[in-house]
Amino acid sequence: MSQPILYSLRRCPYAMRARIALLLARQTVKLRDVVMKNIPAELLAASPKGTVPVLVFEDSRVIDESLDIMLWALQQNDPNDLLNSKRPDALASMLAIIKRNDMEFVDALEKYKTAARYHDSAEKTYRQQCEDLISPLEQSLGKNDYLMGARPTLADYALLPFLRQFSRVDRKWFINAPYPNLHRWLNTHYQNPIYSIAMTQYPQWADSHQEFLFGGG
Structure with a gap:
C-alpha cells in the first residue's frame, strides 16, 4: 500500500x-x-x-x-x-488540556503575536491573557517533568508548538519571565532529536x- x-x-x-x-x-x-x-x-x-x-x-x-x-x-x-493506555481516564484528561489550549490559549496567543508585530499598546494585555492560561501548566510542571506525570504524553506534544510560539514572541521578556518549569520543559523538547x-x-x-x-x- x-x-x-x-x-x-x-x-x-x-x-x-x-x-x-x-x-x-x-x-x-x-x-x-x-x-x-x-x-x-x-x-x-x-x-x-x-x-x-x-x-x-x-x-x-x-x-x-x-x-x-x-x-x-x-x-x-x-x-x-503517549496515550497512556493503562489509565482509562488518561485520554479524556489529555483532550481536556488540549481543548483549553486550542479554544482559549491559541486565541490569546494570536492576539499577542499581532499586537507585538504592530507594536500595539494592548500587547501586554494579551500577553497577560496568555500568562493566565499557562500558569496552571507551570504549576503542573513544578510537580512533574511533563504535563501529566513523569513522562511525556499526547498533551505535551500537542501543546509544544504553541508554547514554543509564545516563548518566541518576545524572547528577551520570556528569558526573564518567572516560568522556570516551562523553560526546562521547552529545552527538554528542543534537545530531543525528534x-x-x-x-x-x-x-x-x-x-x-x-x-x-x-x-x-
Missing part, C-alpha cells in the same frame, strides 16, 4: 503537531511542503478549507485536523505509550513537485 500524503508547512504549529506525532508513531508519509500563498490544487481538492496539515490516503480518505492526525498515528503505533527532525526544511512542493518520505521506523 502506498504511503499517505501529508501536506505540511514547516512553521505552522498545527502541522508541527502532525509531523511530531507521525515521527513518534513511526508512520511513513510522503511529505509535501506547501506555501499558503500558493495552495496546491491537490490540497484544495482533498480539503477545501485550504489549511494544513492534511493527510490524504490512497483510498481518498482525508484527515485534515492536526489532533485527529496525531490520534490516528498513535492508534497505529504508540511505542512510547524535534530537530520534525523541523527539517524541505524544498517546497510548488517549486519542485518533489515528495519526501517522512517518518517511519
Whole structure:
C-alpha cells in the first residue's frame, strides 16, 4: 500500500503537531511542503478549507485536523505509550488540556503575536491573557517533568508548538519571565532529536513537485 500524503508547512504549529506525532508513531508519509500563498490544487481538492496539515490516503480518505492526525498515528503505533493506555481516564484528561489550549490559549496567543508585530499598546494585555492560561501548566510542571506525570504524553506534544510560539514572541521578556518549569520543559523538547527532525526544511512542493518520505521506523 502506498504511503499517505501529508501536506505540511514547516512553521505552522498545527502541522508541527502532525509531523511530531507521525515521527513518534513511526508512520511513513510522503511529505509535501506547501506555501499558503500558493495552495496546491491537490490540497484544495482533498480539503477545501485550504489549511494544513492534511493527510490524504490512497483510498481518498482525508484527515485534515492536526489532533485527529496525531490520534490516528498513535492508534497505529504508540511505542512510547503517549496515550497512556493503562489509565482509562488518561485520554479524556489529555483532550481536556488540549481543548483549553486550542479554544482559549491559541486565541490569546494570536492576539499577542499581532499586537507585538504592530507594536500595539494592548500587547501586554494579551500577553497577560496568555500568562493566565499557562500558569496552571507551570504549576503542573513544578510537580512533574511533563504535563501529566513523569513522562511525556499526547498533551505535551500537542501543546509544544504553541508554547514554543509564545516563548518566541518576545524572547528577551520570556528569558526573564518567572516560568522556570516551562523553560526546562521547552529545552527538554528542543534537545530531543525528534524535534530537530520534525523541523527539517524541505524544498517546497510548488517549486519542485518533489515528495519526501517522512517518518517511519
